[in-house]
């Protein structure tokens with residue numbers, strides 16, 4: 001077992017980094033998401049994996065699963081809107097082709113869900129390094145919202161976002177139309193759209209990044225019919241497919257109404273009536289997670305074998 005997984009008493013992750021440390025290195029890469037990458041053979045490992053911040057030593061214990069990452073003041077979502085409402089609002093009327101509300105069909109045109117290993121980011125040693133590039137069109141405050149969202153993954157998983165230098169596959173954050181992501185690792189520069197004035201909230205960043213790490217929406221998972229009912233008669237016409245079940249890999253985690261990947265009761269409602277209700281408690285209000293749940297974190301750690 002990896003040493004950072006050995007402690008039975010995980011400490012609360014610290015988030016006491018300084019904004020100054022969030023400034024990316026001056027020599028970032030070209031701005032084209034699909035440009036040809038250079039070989040990395042000429043750079044050392046430390047140059048190759050330049051982690052967003054040096055807070056790693058604060059986070060020695062990620063297994064067993066620690067509490068959810070703390071909120072970062074000022075960057076949590078507007079409490080009046082759920083993640084799915086934020087996404088639904090931002091994506092309303094955009095021409096980008098999306099499935100399930102905010103997922104771009106993948107490059108391989110593979111209808112199969114991203115389940116086992118095909119779309120995972122590769123692990124090197126004990127960490128999974130995911131290179132990123134953040135478009136220069138964001139202000140530094142906007143960049144920092146994205147970075148702070150990414151750092152919440154460092155706090156409780158073995159995912160480490162690194163500034164992209166020469167790596168071939170990476171996430172390219174930019175302000176496109178709406179909030180969306182591909183499902184799992186694709187090829188080369190993989191866009192994650194986080195529109196300014198619409199998608200820049202910690203929970204929305206986490207949600208779209210979880211898609212890019214390979215995770216689907218909670219309400220479409222394979223066993224959802226045991227836990228929820230989909231009220232098709234209340235769904236906006238033409239959006240019924242967004243609620244279609246997917247053969248997900250649930251990684252032995254329970255159905256989780258508190259997942260940041262769960263849509264709210266009224267997602268894509270056409271008449272103000274709920275589109276999703278809990279079978280065990282029809283009055284349950286859900287889909288208002290403001291950060292990753294313990295289950296969201298456990299799924300990452302299981303899929304990426306963070307504790308092995």
Ligand SMILES: [Zn+2]
Nearest residue numbers: 102207211217
């Ligand atoms: Zn989504």
